[in-house]
Amino acid sequence: MRLYGTPGWGSAIVEAMLALVGAPYDIVDVEGFDRPGAAHDRLAAVNPLRQVPTLVLDDGEVLTETAAIALWLADRHAELAPAPGTVEHRRFLRLLIWIVANVYPTFTYGDYPERWTPSAQNELVAATSAYRERLYRWLEDQVVGPYLLGEQPCALDCYAAVMIDWRPRREWFAKNTPRLFAAARLTRRDPRLATVMKRNRLAID
Numbered sequence: 114m115r116l117y118g119t120p121g122w123g124s125a126i127v128e129a130m131l132a133l134v135g136a137p138y139d140i141v142d143v144e145g146f147d148r149p150g151a152a153h154d155r156l157a158a159v160n161p162l163r164q165v166p167t168l169v170l171d172d173g174e175v176l177t178e179t180a181a182i183a184l185w186l187a188d189r190h191a192e193l194a195p196a197p198g199t200v201e202h203r204r205f206l207r208l209l210i211w212i213v214a215n216v217y218p219t220f221t222y223g224d225y226p227e228r229w230t231p232s233a234q235n236e237l238v239a240a241t242s243a244y245r246e247r248l249y250r251w252l253e254d255q256v257v258g259p260y261l262l263g264e265q266p267c268a269l270d271c272y273a274a275v276m277i278d279w280r281p282r283r284e285w286f287a288k289n290t291p292r293l294f295a296a297a298r299l300t301r302r303d304p305r306l307a308t309v310m311k312r313n314r315l316a317i318d
């Protein structure tokens with residue numbers, strides 16, 4: 114498999130999933146892909162929507178969307194999700210889709226406000242930031258502990274482990290969502306993820 118990614122970005126979430134289950138993959142570093150240039154062209158050649166993560170499977174098929182990748186991987190590596198048929202699995206599905214349907218778009222719009230509005234960019238950034246904080250406060254109430262869904266890390270923990278460095282950033286999470294923050298830090302310290310954390314410049318502390 115070839116994973117197109119940028120250190121610390123959404124590709125790091127998938128890298129963490131792959132490392133958690135010990136699946137082999139190569140990285141194609143496309144840092145700077147969201148500006149015109151070689152990395153942009155390299156990514157566009159496999160994914161015209163130019164988003165990371167973009168995973169090219171062994172048979173050449175292109176798989177994007179972190180949630181789709183998580184579910185595809187969980188079918189092959191049961192440890193990435195709670196057992197199907199359990200209450201935990203239902204919660205897993207709910208939160209997985211919830212993150213990509215609610216939290217991720219706040220970055221899609223908030224990171225590139227110029228794409229969506231010519232005149233109210235500050236307002237768009239402020240509104241998406243405020244909404245994101247509301248979402249994370251709700252997620253805090255769903256955390257079972259010590260990991261998001263209990264005693265074992267699952268694909269959801271890979272999101273948390275990476276996203277605590279994104280806005281609203283670590284200090285905010287530590288103060289406002291301490292259970293989510295603790296689960297994310299615990300996941301970062303998983304020895305299986307050591308290489309991924311280092312490569313993605315995600316601190317373990």
Ligand SMILES: N[C@@H](CCC(=O)N[C@@H](CS)C(=O)NCC(=O)O)C(=O)O
Binds near residue numbers: 164
């Ligand atoms: N729904 C997608 C979102 C992926 C996404 O937005 N990735 C960001 C980087 S973390 C990206 O590629 N942004 C560039 C852009 O949207 O132009 C997923 O879950 O994989």
